[in-house]
Amino acid sequence: MEAHLEALVVENLSKHFGGLSALEGVSFRVDPGERLAIIGPNGAGKTTLFQILSGMITPSSGRIFAFGKDITKWSAHRRAALGIGRTFQITNLFLKLTVLDNILLAMEASGLARFNLLRPVSSYKDLHSQAEKILRQWGMWDRRDIPVRSLSYGEQRQLEIILTLSQNRSLLLLDEPTCGLSPEEAKSFVSTIRSFPRNFTILLIDHDMDVTFEIAEKVLVLHFGEVLAFGSPEEVKGNSQVQEIYMGRDDESS
Amino acid sequence: MKNPIQSLSLAIVAAFLALLPLVLPSFYTGLLSLILIFAIFAMSLDILQGYTGLPSLGHAAFLGTAAYVVGVLNVKVFKGCSFGVELISGVFSAAVVAALLGLIVLRSREVYLLMILMASSMMLWGIAFKWRSLAGGDDGLPGISRPNFNLIGWNLASTTHFYYFVLLFFIISAILMYLVVHSSFGHTLLGIRESETRMQSLGYNVWLQKYIAFIVSAIFAGLSGVLLAYYNGFVSPSEFHLVTSAEGLIMVILGGAGTLIGPAIGAAIILLVKNFVSGYTEHWMIILGAIYIFTVMFAPQGVYRLFKQLLQKWRPIWKPL
Numbered sequence: 001m002e003a004h005l006e007a008l009v010v011e012n013l014s015k016h017f018g019g020l021s022a023l024e025g026v027s028f029r030v031d032p033g034e035r036l037a038i039i040g041p042n043g044a045g046k047t048t049l050f051q052i053l054s055g056m057i058t059p060s061s062g063r064i065f066a067f068g069k070d071i072t073k074w075s076a077h078r079r080a081a082l083g084i085g086r087t088f089q090i091t092n093l094f095l096k097l098t099v100l101d102n103i104l105l106a107m108e109a110s111g112l113a114r115f116n117l118l119r120p121v122s123s124y125k126d127l128h129s130q131a132e133k134i135l136r137q138w139g140m141w142d143r144r145d146i147p148v149r150s151l152s153y154g155e156q157r158q159l160e161i162i163l164t165l166s167q168n169r170s171l172l173l174l175d176e177p178t179c180g181l182s183p184e185e186a187k188s189f190v191s192t193i194r195s196f197p198r199n200f201t202i203l204l205i206d207h208d209m210d211v212t213f214e215i216a217e218k219v220l221v222l223h224f225g226e227v228l229a230f231g232s233p234e235e236v237k238g239n240s241q242v243q244e245i246y247m248g249r250d251d252e253s254s
Numbered sequence: 255m256k257n258p259i260q261s262l263s264l265a266i267v268a269a270f271l272a273l274l275p276l277v278l279p280s281f282y283t284g285l286l287s288l289i290l291i292f293a294i295f296a297m298s299l300d301i302l303q304g305y306t307g308l309p310s311l312g313h314a315a316f317l318g319t320a321a322y323v324v325g326v327l328n329v330k331v332f333k334g335c336s337f338g339v340e341l342i343s344g345v346f347s348a349a350v351v352a353a354l355l356g357l358i359v360l361r362s363r364e365v366y367l368l369m370i371l372m373a374s375s376m377m378l379w380g381i382a383f384k385w386r387s388l389a390g391g392d393d394g395l396p397g398i399s400r401p402n403f404n405l406i407g408w409n410l411a412s413t414t415h416f417y418y419f420v421l422l423f424f425i426i427s428a429i430l431m432y433l434v435v436h437s438s439f440g441h442t443l444l445g446i447r448e449s450e451t452r453m454q455s456l457g458y459n460v461w462l463q464k465y466i467a468f469i470v471s472a473i474f475a476g477l478s479g480v481l482l483a484y485y486n487g488f489v490s491p492s493e494f495h496l497v498t499s500a501e502g503l504i505m506v507i508l509g510g511a512g513t514l515i516g517p518a519i520g521a522a523i524i525l526l527v528k529n530f531v532s533g534y535t536e537h538w539m540i541i542l543g544a545i546y547i548f549t550v551m552f553a554p555q556g557v558y559r560l561f562k563q564l565l566q567k568w569r570p571i572w573k574p575l
Contacts, residue, residue, distance in 0.1 A: 054455055080457030088455075094448035105445045109457040113438040117470065120433070121441040167456065 005068065007032040007171050007201040008053070013062030015048055015225075022048040023225045026062070030218075032170075033198035037216030037233075038205050041245070044222040046205045047089055050173050053203075054086045055079045066171060080109070085169030089176045089205070091156050093148045093163065100144040102159060103131040106166045134166045153180050161189070171201045178211050190214050271421055280413045285529055287417045289522045290424040291481045296505035296517035297431050298474035303503065304512030305435050306467045307447030309364065311499045312371030315378050316472040318494035319351045320344035320479030322382060325395040325489035330388070337401035341480055348476025349469050351378075356468040360461060363450075372496060379494035394490030398483050410484070420481055427474055428518070434470060435514060443467055447512075497539070504542065508549045510556020519558055 008030040015023040023045045030036050038046050051057045053064065055076035063072045071079055094102050107127045108114050122128075135141040138158065148156060157180040164172065174193075178186040186208060193202065193215050206212045212219070219236040221229040229239045236242055271290075275283045295317055302308040324344045328335055359370045382389045389395065400410040401419075410416045434440050442463050445453045453460050483489050492498065501524060509520025524545070531541045553560045 056451060056454070075459075076451075076454035077457050077459045080455055086455050088452070092449055092452045094445050094452065096448055097444060101441070101444070105441065105453070106456055108438055108442060114442045114458065114463065115439060115466070117437050117439045117466075118433045119438060120436050121438045122436075124438060163452075163456070 005032075006030060006065070007034070007067060008203070009065040010053075011063045011065075013049070013052065013064065014060045015045075015052060015057070016060045021225050023052070023059070023222075026222070026225070026227055028220055028227065028230055030201055030203065032201055034217055035193075035202045035204065035215050036218045036220060037212045038203060038220045038222060039209075039212060040222035040228070043224075045225040046222055047175060048225075049222070050086060050175050050203075050205065054084060054173055080167075080169065083170040084173065085164045085167050085171070086173035087160050087164045087175055087177055089179070091153075091160050093156060093159060095149040096147055098145050098147055099135065099140060099151070099159060100131060102148055102163060103134060103166060104128070106163050107131055109167065131166075134162065138162050154182060154185060157181055158185065170199060172203065174202065174204045174206075176205055176207060178206055178208050186211055268425065272418075275414045275417050283417050284413045285525065287413070287420045287485055288482075289525045290417075290420045291478050291485060292502070292505065292521040292525060293518035294424055294427045294481070295475055295478035296502050296509065296521045297428065297514055298471045298478065299502045300506050300511060300514055300517045301431065301435065301443070301467055301471040301474075303506050304510075304514075304517070305440060305447060306443040306464060308360075308464065308468070309368045309503070310371045311368045311496065311503060312373070312375030313471075313475055313502050314494050314496070314498035315355070315371070315375035316348040316352060316475035317479035317482065317498065318375070318378060318382065318489075318491075320348040320476035321483040321489045321493045322389060322395075323347045324480050324483040325398055326388060328398045328483070329395045335399045335401045335484075341477075344480040344483075345473055345476040348472045348479065352469045352472030353465075356465045360464050360468060372499065375494055375499055376496060379491050379496075382491040382494055389489075389491075392491060394488050396488040398487050398489065400484045400487070416485070420485070423477060423481060427477060428514075431474060431514060439463070439466070501542065504546050504549070508545065508553075508557060510558035510560075513556065513558050516556045516558035520556070523557065 006029045010026060010028050013023055013026040014021070026045075026049065038049065040046055048057070052059045055071075055074055055078070059072070063070060065071065066079070066082060066084060069082065071082065074082075094105060097105070104121065104127055107130055113119075113124055113127065132141060135144055140155070140159070140162070143151065143155065148159060151159065157177075161174070161177050164174075178189055181189060190211055196202070202215070204212065204215055213233050216233055218231065219229070219233050220227060221236060221239075221242050223245055228245065229236050229242050274286060278286065295313070299310060299313045302310055302313075321344070324340045327340050327343060332339075355371075355374055359367060359374065362370055383392050385391065400416065403410065408415050408419065410419055435443070442453070442458060445458070446460055446463055450460050479493065482493070505520035505524050506517040507520070508523060509518065510516025524542070527541065527545065528538055531538055549556075
């Protein structure tokens with residue numbers, strides 16, 4: 001197999017759950033630094049695609065390359081170490097732990113701290129100062145000692161994103177990051193993502209079309225597990241099939 | 255330890271435990287030794303159950319393995335106590351059993367893990383029960399002699415001296431386990447308990463962290479098995495039995511999973527009640543079941559947390575003083 005320079009190459013990816021075909025022959029490429037939005041009606045296979053890309057479920061067939069490496073059979077943690085980070089559509093946090101502990105767990109994932117059986121977690125000053133920097137940056141430092149389950153839903157959604165972004169993974173899979181955020185919060189999220197340097201490649205699923213089209217440089221439209229359209233936002237908006245199936249009946253689209 | 259009140263109260267508890275044999279009749283000093291042995295066992299199970307979220311009804315596998323290794327070495331090989339070798343072999347063999355078992359079982363979780371560990375432990379029970387030539391079959395191995403420290407004036411045949419011997423190991427184990435659960439490694443165990451999928455996507459090899467926790471837990475359970483073999487002076491297949499595992503699990507839940515101190519308190523309550531009840535009836539299991547139901551209904555968070563909550567509630571009353 002020849003080496004790929006793309007951040008992500010998906011070739012002919014299919015996933016069947018018994019008789020149900022969740023994804024069927026999906027192929028696309030993402031250049032480094034690109035922002036790709038994946039849209040499609042409910043049940044189109046967007047989250048299934050993310051589950052496969054992050055290594056949580058294995059595809060029925062097809063191949064995935066990230067940064068030139070065939071990662072099709074890699075476990076989730078190996079993909080993360082390679083540079084793939086993801087957020088979850090349904091908030092997936094360490095609920096009984098504090099905000100600070102959640103961030104520290106994101107920090108400890110690389111390095112050898114996770115294997116140190118005797119050194120107290122509180123003694124890792126460098127991890128703590130990193131965590132403090134991140135929490136201050138996101139305005140959550142005051143909330144650091146609160147267990148995550150006691151946070152508001154909006155704050156939990158925010159932490160969901162912070163946890164992933166704090167790891168500096170170069171390929172980010174964001175699964176409905178603005179779901180549950182207020183319009184103001186969503187707006188500030190969009191500007192944060194837009195300000196991200198180009199060494200981050202971002203794949204985004206979002207139901208909010210304003211968010212989607214403000215961030216995306218390319219759009220992939222899934223419909224019943226198949227690629228309906230793939231191109232620039234203008235091309236996709238102009239695609240008659242997409243308008244008919246997805247945008248036409250959607251009064252949110254601009 | 256960050257909190258001075260916490261360290262002070264622990265120092266008081268340690269001093270209290272050290273002074274108890276001076277006032278207790280020797281029967282209760284013996285019972286206290288047993289409580290400390292099972293406290294180590296329950297705390298080791300808490301590393302899995304309370305901190306990592308891995309329930310086990312087969313934790314007796316590690317206790318039993320270590321106890322039998324001590325028994326065989328003591329009775330069959332050395333025909334007397336060679337403490338250093340027996341301690342290390344016992345603990346090491348428990349770790350080896352965990353390392354082998356962990357390769358197979360740690361892919362399952364929750365109730366499936368609970369059951370597969372129970373089955374594994376009962377398989378070892380079956381081996382001990384049937385292997386008459388080496389393990390003595392259902393008679394077990396009687397005649398295990400206790401270590402000999404006469405040089406430093408410790409005669410472990412004495413109940414009081416044996417108690418201090420156990421107390422020493424209890425304190426060392428408690429400190430080590432405290433360090434483990436508060437270490438950066440222990441921190442990742444909490445993460446696994448809360449969300450495995452999140453840990454995976456953050457980049458953790460969740461299986462490996464669990465595997466290490468499993469072996470560490472088995473090492474301390476093995477230590478409790480070594481001490482138990484000396485305490486009883488014999489080993490029998492019941493060391494491997496489901497009942498031993500279940501008692502350990504109930505100690506953890508009754509005391510409070512994920513608190514480390516709680517399971518030690520749970521061990522004390524269970525063994526005291528067991529000792530008291532067995533004076534009246536042989537049907538200890540019925541009482542054990544009742545305790546379990548009572549705990550789950552009225553103190554699902556465990557006695558230790560309940561105690562802390564009550565303390566919090568009463569604080570305004572005594573604070574002005």
